[in-house]
Amino acid sequence: MDNVVPTREEAFALLKKYNGHDAHIKHALAVEAVMMHFAGLLGEDKEKWGIIGLVHDLDYEMYPDQHCKKVREILTEEKWPEEYIRAIQSHGWGLCGDVEPVHRMEKVLYTIDELTGLIAATALVRPSKSILDMKAKSVRKKWNQKGFAAGVNREVIEKGAQLLGMELNQVIEETIKGMQSVAEEIGLRGNL
Numbered sequence: 001m002d003n004v005v006p007t008r009e010e011a012f013a014l015l016k017k018y019n020g021h022d023a024h025i026k027h028a029l030a031v032e033a034v035m036m037h038f039a040g041l042l043g044e045d046k047e048k049w050g051i052i053g054l055v056h057d058l059d060y061e062m063y064p065d066q067h068c069k070k071v072r073e074i075l076t077e078e079k080w081p082e083e084y085i086r087a088i089q090s091h092g093w094g095l096c097g098d099v100e101p102v103h104r105m106e107k108v109l110y111t112i113d114e115l116t117g118l119i120a121a122t123a124l125v126r127p128s129k130s131i132l133d134m135k136a137k138s139v140r141k142k143w144n145q146k147g148f149a150a151g152v153n154r155e156v157i158e159k160g161a162q163l164l165g166m167e168l169n170q171v172i173e174e175t176i177k178g179m180q181s182v183a184e185e186i187g188l189r190g191n192l
Helices: 008-018 021-040 046-053 070-078 082-090 104-124 136-143 152-166 168-180
Strands: none
Touching: 008 021, 008 046, 021 046, 021 104, 021 168, 046 082, 046 104, 070 082, 082 104, 104 136, 104 152, 104 168, 136 168, 152 168
């Protein structure tokens, strides 16, 4: 049987089937928006990149101990293309899996997944509680505070930026721009 390229609606339905927590859905929407933003910057397929971003943590809520592994089984059953499955698995490289991000799409996902969490946390401690008036320097101020967003692996973000051949500040700035496009949906519109 041939693989089926999923639509955004099918991907979102699948995400909701395996994820019920509001925080997980918001994170998925943030990563989707950032992936689409980077696809636009790089002249790539925005819909494909967005779908991969949307479902990148598909298996995390129900199968946390099998994160980035169980997703292969789920998406193979759904007849998703290998390219999509591999890209999703690669975001866990060195953390919960050994699929190395080699394609540009994989490198972007690997880099921005953790970064969206740091940016969201930074936005929430700002007086405006908003991402809409945020710049990279706000994130950089929090970068070296070990206790701030302690679960965010900064080494992964730095390694990812190197893989992409981009300056860290540029990656942060572009990730903020992607997240700004869905500020309302991800709860970061704040009180502006």
